[in-house]
Amino acid sequence: MPALLRTESPLKNLERRILALGLEGSANKLGAGVIQHNPDGSSTVLSNVRHTYITPPGEGFQPRDTALHHREWAFEVIKNSLSSANITLADLDCICYTKGPGMGAPLQSVALVARTLSLLYNKPLVGVNHCVGHIEMGREITGAKNPVVLYVSGGNTQVIAYSRQCYRIFGETLDIAVGNCLDRFARVLNLSNNPSPGYNIEQKAKRGKRLVPLPYATKGMDVSLSGILTAIEAYTLDKRFRPDEYNKSSDDEDIIVPADLCFSLQETVFAMLVEITERAMAHIGSKEVLIVGGVGCNERLQEMMGIMAQERNGQVFATDERFCIDNGIMIAQAGLLAFRMGLTTPIPKSTCTQRFRTDQVHVSWRL
Incomplete structure (x- = not known):
C-alpha cells in the first residue's frame, strides 16, 4: 500500500482556511484545480481547468503521446487554474497529484510536475488515489x-x-x-x-x-x-x-x-x-x-x-x-481531506502505480 506519513495534528489544520492545488493526468484529461477548505468544514471550488488530448476518429490514445500532451500543456493549465483562483503557488498549503490508478507514462508526467513544484516552493505533497478522488468530489458536490x-x-x-x-x-x-x-x-x-x-x-x-x-x-x-x-x-x-x-x-x-x-x-x-x-x-x-x-x-x-x-x-x-469527468479539483479535494488529517507523501515515496486499488486507501478522514 502506498504510504502517507502523518506530519502534524489534524486539529491544527481546522483553525484556518487551507488551499490545495490538485493535478490530474491519469488518462487523456489533464486537469488542475484549486479548492479551499474553510474553518467551518465546508469547501469552496476556486478553479477547475482541464485540457483533453483528442485523437482522430477511430483511434485511441497511446501512453507516450498522452504523456507528451500533458508535458506540453502542464504549465498553461496550472497557470490558468491559479489565475482563475486569484492565488499564487506561494499561497498554497499543499500540492496534490494522482498517484494511480491510470496509464503509466501520463501519471509519471504529472507526478514529475507535482514534485518539481513541491521542491521549488517548499510545499507538502499528497499522493491521491484517482478513484477516491472521484468519490470524495461526488460526496462533496451532491451531499x-x-x-x-x-x-x-x-x-x-x-x-x-x-x-x-x-x-x-x-x-x-x-x-x-x-x-x-x-x-x-x-x-x-x-x-x-x-x-x-x-x-x-x-x-x-x-x-x-x-x-x-x-x-x-x-x-x-x-x-x-x-x-x-x-x-x-x-x-x-x-x-x-x-x-x-x-x-x-x-x-x-x-x-x-x-x-x-x-x-x-x-x-x-x-x-x-x-x-x-x-x-x-x-x-x-x-x-x-x-x-x-x-x-x-x-x-x-x-x-x-x-x-x-x-x-x-x-x-x-x-x-x-465538470466533476464526473477526470479533473484536478477532485484530486485537490481528496488530497486536502488527507492533509487535514496530517498525512503527506514524502518526495522519495512520490511515485505512481498503475494498479492502485480503491480499497487500498486508509480513509482516515471518515469515522
Whole structure:
C-alpha cells in the first residue's frame, strides 16, 4: 500500500482556511484545480481547468503521446487554474497529484510536475488515489451521506460502499471497464473522439429504436463486458448492417443501423450495472446511490438508476461533466481531506502505480 506519513495534528489544520492545488493526468484529461477548505468544514471550488488530448476518429490514445500532451500543456493549465483562483503557488498549503490508478507514462508526467513544484516552493505533497478522488468530489458536490457508489469510467467499473475507514469493493468488472467498452465500439463505428467517444455513443443511442440480442453477463456481484463487445462488433459485419444513417421503411425492418447498436449496447450494459448496484444497496441497507466517473455523466444510466432507486424509495446522486469527468479539483479535494488529517507523501515515496486499488486507501478522514 502506498504510504502517507502523518506530519502534524489534524486539529491544527481546522483553525484556518487551507488551499490545495490538485493535478490530474491519469488518462487523456489533464486537469488542475484549486479548492479551499474553510474553518467551518465546508469547501469552496476556486478553479477547475482541464485540457483533453483528442485523437482522430477511430483511434485511441497511446501512453507516450498522452504523456507528451500533458508535458506540453502542464504549465498553461496550472497557470490558468491559479489565475482563475486569484492565488499564487506561494499561497498554497499543499500540492496534490494522482498517484494511480491510470496509464503509466501520463501519471509519471504529472507526478514529475507535482514534485518539481513541491521542491521549488517548499510545499507538502499528497499522493491521491484517482478513484477516491472521484468519490470524495461526488460526496462533496451532491451531499450524499453514505451511498453505494457506482464508479464507472474508461479504466474502472466498481460498486463500492464505505465501512471502517475503507472503501470496500462489492463488485467490479472481470475484464474491461464499461468506458473502455463504449470507447472501443465508438472506434469500430469511426465516431469522433470530440468531446469523447462515450458521449457520441450516447447521442447516437438516443436515435436507436431496435434492441438487438446481446449477452447479459452478471456473475454474482461482478460483470463481464468483453463478450458483449465482441458480440456488438459482430453486428457491424452482418449483411443487414448499414454504416450510415438509414431511413427504414416497412420493407426493411431487419436493417440494423449504428444508432440501434449504440442503443442496444447501452441498455444491456447499464441494466447489468443497475442490477449489481441494487444488490449492494440491499446488502448494506442503503437508499442512496452515487454515480461517479466519466460514464456517470450518461443521462440514460442516470435515468435507469433513478427508476431502480425510486422503486426502493431511494435517491440517486450524480454530477455534471465538470466533476464526473477526470479533473484536478477532485484530486485537490481528496488530497486536502488527507492533509487535514496530517498525512503527506514524502518526495522519495512520490511515485505512481498503475494498479492502485480503491480499497487500498486508509480513509482516515471518515469515522
